[in-house]
Amino acid sequence: MPDRSGRGDRRAVPTSARATIYDIAAEAGVSSATVSRTFGAPAKVRPDTRRRVLDVAARLGYRANPLARALPSGRTSTLALVVPAITNPHFFDIITGAEQRAVEAGFTLVLANTGQSDLSEAAAIERLEPMVDGVMLASSRLDDDRIARFADRTNLALCNRQAGRIPSVTTDQVNGIEQVVGHLHSLGHRRIGLLGGPETSWAGRLRRRAVVAAGGRLGVTVQLLGPFNPIVAGGQSAADAAIGAGVTAVLAHNDLLAIGVLRRLADRGVHVPGEMSVVGFDDIFGADFCVPALTTVAAPSHELGRTAVDLVLASVAGQPVPASTVLPAHLTVRESTGPAPDSRTAPGQSRWRTQSAQTLPPGSR
Amino acid sequence: MPDRSGRGDRRAVPTSARATIYDIAAEAGVSSATVSRTFGAPAKVRPDTRRRVLDVAARLGYRANPLARALPSGRTSTLALVVPAITNPHFFDIITGAEQRAVEAGFTLVLANTGQSDLSEAAAIERLEPMVDGVMLASSRLDDDRIARFADRTNLALCNRQAGRIPSVTTDQVNGIEQVVGHLHSLGHRRIGLLGGPETSWAGRLRRRAVVAAGGRLGVTVQLLGPFNPIVAGGQSAADAAIGAGVTAVLAHNDLLAIGVLRRLADRGVHVPGEMSVVGFDDIFGADFCVPALTTVAAPSHELGRTAVDLVLASVAGQPVPASTVLPAHLTVRESTGPAPDSRTAPGQSRWRTQSAQTLPPGSR
DNA sequence: TTGAAAGCGCTAACAC
DNA sequence: GTGTTAGCGCTTTCAA
Numbered sequence: 001m002p003d004r005s006g007r008g009d010r011r012a013v014p015t016s017a018r019a020t021i022y023d024i025a026a027e028a029g030v031s032s033a034t035v036s037r038t039f040g041a042p043a044k045v046r047p048d049t050r051r052r053v054l055d056v057a058a059r060l061g062y063r064a065n066p067l068a069r070a071l072p073s074g075r076t077s078t079l080a081l082v083v084p085a086i087t088n089p090h091f092f093d094i095i096t097g098a099e100q101r102a103v104e105a106g107f108t109l110v111l112a113n114t115g116q117s118d119l120s121e122a123a124a125i126e127r128l129e130p131m132v133d134g135v136m137l138a139s140s141r142l143d144d145d146r147i148a149r150f151a152d153r154t155n156l157a158l159c160n161r162q163a164g165r166i167p168s169v170t171t172d173q174v175n176g177i178e179q180v181v182g183h184l185h186s187l188g189h190r191r192i193g194l195l196g197g198p199e200t201s202w203a204g205r206l207r208r209r210a211v212v213a214a215g216g217r218l219g220v221t222v223q224l225l226g227p228f229n230p231i232v233a234g235g236q237s238a239a240d241a242a243i244g245a246g247v248t249a250v251l252a253h254n255d256l257l258a259i260g261v262l263r264r265l266a267d268r269g270v271h272v273p274g275e276m277s278v279v280g281f282d283d284i285f286g287a288d289f290c291v292p293a294l295t296t297v298a299a300p301s302h303e304l305g306r307t308a309v310d311l312v313l314a315s316v317a318g319q320p321v322p323a324s325t326v327l328p329a330h331l332t333v334r335e336s337t338g339p340a341p342d343s344r345t346a347p348g349q350s351r352w353r354t355q356s357a358q359t360l361p362p363g364s365r
Numbered sequence: 366m367p368d369r370s371g372r373g374d375r376r377a378v379p380t381s382a383r384a385t386i387y388d389i390a391a392e393a394g395v396s397s398a399t400v401s402r403t404f405g406a407p408a409k410v411r412p413d414t415r416r417r418v419l420d421v422a423a424r425l426g427y428r429a430n431p432l433a434r435a436l437p438s439g440r441t442s443t444l445a446l447v448v449p450a451i452t453n454p455h456f457f458d459i460i461t462g463a464e465q466r467a468v469e470a471g472f473t474l475v476l477a478n479t480g481q482s483d484l485s486e487a488a489a490i491e492r493l494e495p496m497v498d499g500v501m502l503a504s505s506r507l508d509d510d511r512i513a514r515f516a517d518r519t520n521l522a523l524c525n526r527q528a529g530r531i532p533s534v535t536t537d538q539v540n541g542i543e544q545v546v547g548h549l550h551s552l553g554h555r556r557i558g559l560l561g562g563p564e565t566s567w568a569g570r571l572r573r574r575a576v577v578a579a580g581g582r583l584g585v586t587v588q589l590l591g592p593f594n595p596i597v598a599g600g601q602s603a604a605d606a607a608i609g610a611g612v613t614a615v616l617a618h619n620d621l622l623a624i625g626v627l628r629r630l631a632d633r634g635v636h637v638p639g640e641m642s643v644v645g646f647d648d649i650f651g652a653d654f655c656v657p658a659l660t661t662v663a664a665p666s667h668e669l670g671r672t673a674v675d676l677v678l679a680s681v682a683g684q685p686v687p688a689s690t691v692l693p694a695h696l697t698v699r700e701s702t703g704p705a706p707d708s709r710t711a712p713g714q715s716r717w718r719t720q721s722a723q724t725l726p727p728g729s730r
Numbered sequence: 731t732t733g734a735a736a737g738c739g740c741t742a743a744c745a746c
Numbered sequence: 747g748t749g750t751t752a753g754c755g756c757t758t759t760c761a762a
Contacts, residue, residue, distance in 0.1 A: 018495075020755055031733045036757060046731055066496045067441065068755030070432050072738045078475075078496075086461050089454065089650065096451050099478050108493065110443075111476045113464050128473065130383075131431045131443075259654060285454065286651035289624060385739055396749045401741060411747055433739030437754045 019060040028056045039064060078108045079312060080128040080135040081305075082121060086113040088231075088256055089284035090301055094138055094159060097305025105313055107133070118142050118200065129154050134312035136305075137161065141200040157311035159304050161202045162324055167315060169307040169325040173203055176297040176329030177210035180251060180279050183295075183331060185218045188340035189249040189277065195238040195261065196226030197253030204253055207281075211251065223247055228257060235260015243270065248340040249277035255284040255296055262290060262336065273338030283332055292335035300327045384425040393421040404429060443473045444677060445493040445500040446670075447486060451478040452596075453621055454649035455666055459503055459524060462670025470678055472498070483507050483565065494519050499677035501670075502526065506565040522676035524669050526567045527689055532680065534672040534690040538568055541662040541694030542575035545616060545644050548660075548696055550583045553705035554614040554642065560603040560626065561591030562618030569618055572646075576616065588612055593622060600625015608635065613705040614642035620649040620661055627655060627701065638703030648697055657700035665692045 021035040028035070030049060037044050038053040045053070056062075070076040081098050083091045095111065102109040110132060112124040118141040125135060134155030140147060144163040150156055151166045158168035184192055194211050197204045208224060215222040225241045228234040230253045239261040242250045252258035258280030262272060270276050272292055280287060283298035307325055314321045386400040393400070395414060402409050403418040410418070421427075435441040446463050448456045460476065467474040475497060477489040483506040490500060499520030505512060509528040515521055516531045523533035549557055559576050562569045573589060580587040590606045593599040595618045604626040607615045617623035623645030630637050637643055637657055645652060648663035672690055679686045 022755080032756080033733060033735095033758080034731085036755095037732085040757070044731070049731080063491070063495060065755055067432055067435050068738095069757075070738090071436055071740090071755080072757045074738080076432065086457065086464065087650075089457075092451065092454070092457055095476075096478065099451065099476065108496070109476055111460075111464065111474055113461065126428070130428060131473070263654065285452075286654065289628065289651065289655045291654070291656040387739080397740080398742085398750075399748060401739095402748085405741070409747070414747080430739055433754095434741075435754090436739080436756090437741040439754080 018065070019057075019062040020065075021062075023060060024053060024056050024062055027060065028053050075316075076131055076133055077106060078110055078132045079309060080110045080112060080125075080132040081138065081308075082112045082114060082124050082128070082135060082140070083138045084114050084121065084141060085231075086111075088254070089286065090254065090256075090282040090299065091138060092285070093301030094305035094308075097302035098136060098309045099305075101306040101309040101313075105309070107309075107313075114141075118146075122146065125150055133316045136308040136312055138304075138308070139201065139203065141198065155312045155315040157308045157315070157321075159308040163202075165323050167311040167321040167323060167325075169304055169311060169327065170203070171297075171299045171304070171327050171329040173206045173329065174210045176281070176331065177207055177251075178214050179329070179331040180297060181211060181214035181218060181220060183333065183337065184249050184277065184279070184340075185220055187249075187277065187338060189220065190340070191221045191223070191247045191249075193223040193225050193242045193245050193247035193250040195228055195242065195250050195252045195257060196224060197228065197230040197257065199227055201230075201253070207251075225250075226253070228253065230254050230257050232256050232260040232263070235262070236264045239264035239268070239270075242276065243268070247276075249279070249337065251279045251281075253281065255280035255282045255287045255294060258294055258296065258336075259286065259290050262292070262294070272336050275341055277337040277340070279337060287332075288334065295334045295337040296332050297329050298332045299329060303327055383430070384422075384427040385430075386427075388425055389418060389421050389427055392425065393418050440681075441496055441498055442471060443475055443497045444674060445475045445477060445490075445497040446503065446673075447477045447479060447489050447493070447500060447505070448503045449479050449486065449506060450596075451476075453619070454651065455619065455621075455647040455664065456503060457650070458666030459670035459673075462667035463501060463674045464670075466671040466674040466678075470674070472674075472678075479506075483511075487511065490515055498681045501673040501677055503669075503673070504566065504568070506563065520677045520680035522673045522680070522686075524673040528567075530688050532676040532686045532688060532690075534669055534676060534692065535568070536662075536664045536669070536692050536694040538571045538694065539575045541646070541696065542572055542616075543579050544694070544696040545662060546576060546579035546583060546585060548698065548702065549614045549642065549644070549705075550585055552614075552642065552703060554585065555705070556586045556588070556612045556614075558588040558590050558607045558610050558612035558615040560593055560607065560615050560617045560622060561589060562593065562595040562622065564592055566595075566618070568646075572616075590615075591618070593618065595619050595622050597621050597625040597628070600627070601629045604629035604633070604635075607641065608633070612641075614644070614702065616644045616646075618646065620645035620647045620652045620659060623659055623661065623701075624651065624655050627657070627659070637701050640706055642702040642705070644702060652697075653699065660699045660702040661697050662694050663697045664694060668692055 021032045024035045025032040035053055038050050042050055079102050099109045114121040114124050121141055136157050136159055138159040140161050147163045158166055160170055162168045211222050223245045228238040234257050238257055252261055258278055261278055265272050272278055280294050280296040283296045287294040287296050311321055386397045389400045390397040400418055403415050407415055444467050464474045479486040479489050486506055501522050501524055503524040505526050512528045523531055525535055527533045576587050588610045593603040599622050603622055617626055623643055626643055635641055645659050645661040648661045652659040652661050676686055
């Protein structure tokens with residue numbers, strides 16, 4: 001004798017057992033299969049019986065149990081988003097975009113924060129993978145092989161990362177870099193620094209190559225500095241390194257780091273952009289109201305999140321998935337970049353103190 | 366004839382069917398129940414058989430199917446966090462805290478963003494509730510009755526909100542307000558404005574009462590302004606209203622609004638804190654590097670998230686849950702508050718221009 | 731169009 | 747300790 005009410009005493013509260021398709025079937029005088037079809041494939045049910053079932057269901061306050069539904073079908077209508085650092089506003093926007101798109105498509109978003117470690121990232125995927133229909137990996141720190149292996153057994157999409165032929169959505173880092181270096185070059189900078197982030201950052205590696213290439217083309221010397229922790233606190237050593245390197249402009253791994261650099265520079269009495277220009281990446285919340293407002297390569301973060309979801313959704317639906325979507329980046333010039341000190345290439349604009357950063361003894365202010 | 370491999374062609378990829386407890390049972394020469402016990406209640410299995418099962422499981426790469434596990438047991442090891450505005454950094458911190466605690470406890474966090482509307486909030490709960498063991502509601506816009514009804518059928522905890530006897534974690538708004546009003550009073554302010562947020566905000570209502578009370582006690586006149594949209598953009602009209610009201614200091618509903626007020630005030634040429642002091646709530650990312658740096662009532666956001674999870678975890682475990690946890694708020698004084706214009710109560714500190722805000726014609730700069 | 735029945739992978743009595 | 751046996755609530759052939 002099936003006990004369909006033995007659930008109430010395990011959970012904290014539920015007293016009234018929830019209605020199942022069997023309850024509805026009994027009430028409506030149909031089989032449970034018909035009830036199931038009414039919700040899963042309404043077209044296969046004659047309109048009037050469908051009506052009847054729906055009425056009873058409404059009266060009983062029926063709501064399908066997603067777990068029970070997922071077990072035989074294998075589809076959970078849930079997607080997982082794995083991010084390395086939920087504290088970075090850039091990921092906030094990605095999350096928001098992903099969440100919106102997921103909900104639109106009738107999916108639920110599960111979030112996993114992995115804290116920059118590839119171990120916990122793998123663990124998170126491992127844990128989530130069996131309970132979701134697909135997973136989006138943002139700025140994954142995993143190596144290509146590992147990613148490929150995950151892609152082998154689940155619907156995967158990459159965000160801010162490319163790996164083999166796995167569906168991905170990224171911003172056009174190369175073009176973004178070209179815009180920045182061009183911008184800086186036109187302001188008279190001939191010696192710039194790249195403040196690197198984690199070595200495992202795919203975008204970081206890509207940018208490094210792009211900066212060197214663009215610099216070579218334009219006659220701009222590029223100093224590779226770092227790696228630095230890509231958070232505000234990391235700006236301290238990054239700024240010090242920049243000063244030590246004698247560059248007139250720096251490209252920070254991301255806006256968080258750039259903001260940290262701005263603060264350290266202010267503490268050390270180095271004027272931005274008078275003595276040093278600073279550029280970030282992402283255009284996060286706060287980039288427009290820090291002081292000076294940050295010039296940055298804006299990433300379409302929201303769109304990144306949405307697109308990543310679209311990618312795995314297509315894969316879930318068995319549709320062909322474009323291997324790689326590249327979204328445009330665009331340079332947002334604000335107040336943290338200006339003519340290079342002593343610049344003669346931007347005549348009439350060198351209104352800044354001309355004491356150049358190079359000449360500052362390391363610890364001076 | 367059970368088909369234990371008919372799963373591969375429905376999903377996009379999985380070629381090798383995943384091992385089940387039956388596969389292990391067969392290999393290890395035990396029953397499926399023993400395998401189940403090995404993982405669910407290892408103490409009930411003799412050490413050597415346990416070993417054998419574990420070995421086979423490892424060899425087969427067995428990982429339990431959480432869905433199948435959840436169906437009979439009714440426990441999904443998943444928690445849902447419902448937030449009104451994921452774009453508010455305050456909630457990021459809450460999310461981070463909640464996520465960490467959840468993972469520590471072996472739970473997965475599902476996130477739902479409801480966009481300030483009580484309709485979508487209810488819908489989100491409705492949707493998530495059947496697939497999670499409990500839900501945390503942050504800054505819920507729902508009325509007490511509705512919340513009580515949800516609490517009736519699921520393990521619920523409130524964050525930034527109190528309602529009846531439902532477990533909740535909040536910050537001590539009243540004390541926070543007292544600190545702010547005291548701070549402002551000691552700086553010579555005698556006429557302050559409260560820039561209200563959504564009418565449905567529980568914290569907002571609480572603060573309103575507290576401000577009026579504290580003001581009355583200290584002889585500070587309080588102007589209730591608003592409601593305003595609690596985002597940066599809302600700061601525009603809020604700032605204008607503050608200027609129009611002739612107050613010398615304002616308490617913004619949250620930091621987002623306060624930052625917007627700061628910007629608008631700067632645009633209109635009103636000096637902060639010289640002509641107007643501004644206080645926010647939450648102490649979000651950016652509050653320390655906006656200009657002037659924001660004086661704010663810091664909420665232990667991270668802790669809020671953690672505690673909310675603890676609350677529902679206790680409830681899930683059937684343990685007694687404290688009805689209401691109140692975390693201390695503390696005033697973080699930065700640069701956006703200073704002596705009131707024309708103040709004589711803070712002698713020697715009124716070094717600011719004394720043109721008071723009141724005298725500014727509405728549209729002037 | 732509808733129903734019967736066999737699972738989905740796992741848990742949890744209940745026996746042995 | 748371990749095995750047997752019912753389910754959990756739903757989907758999905760296969761017949762009728």
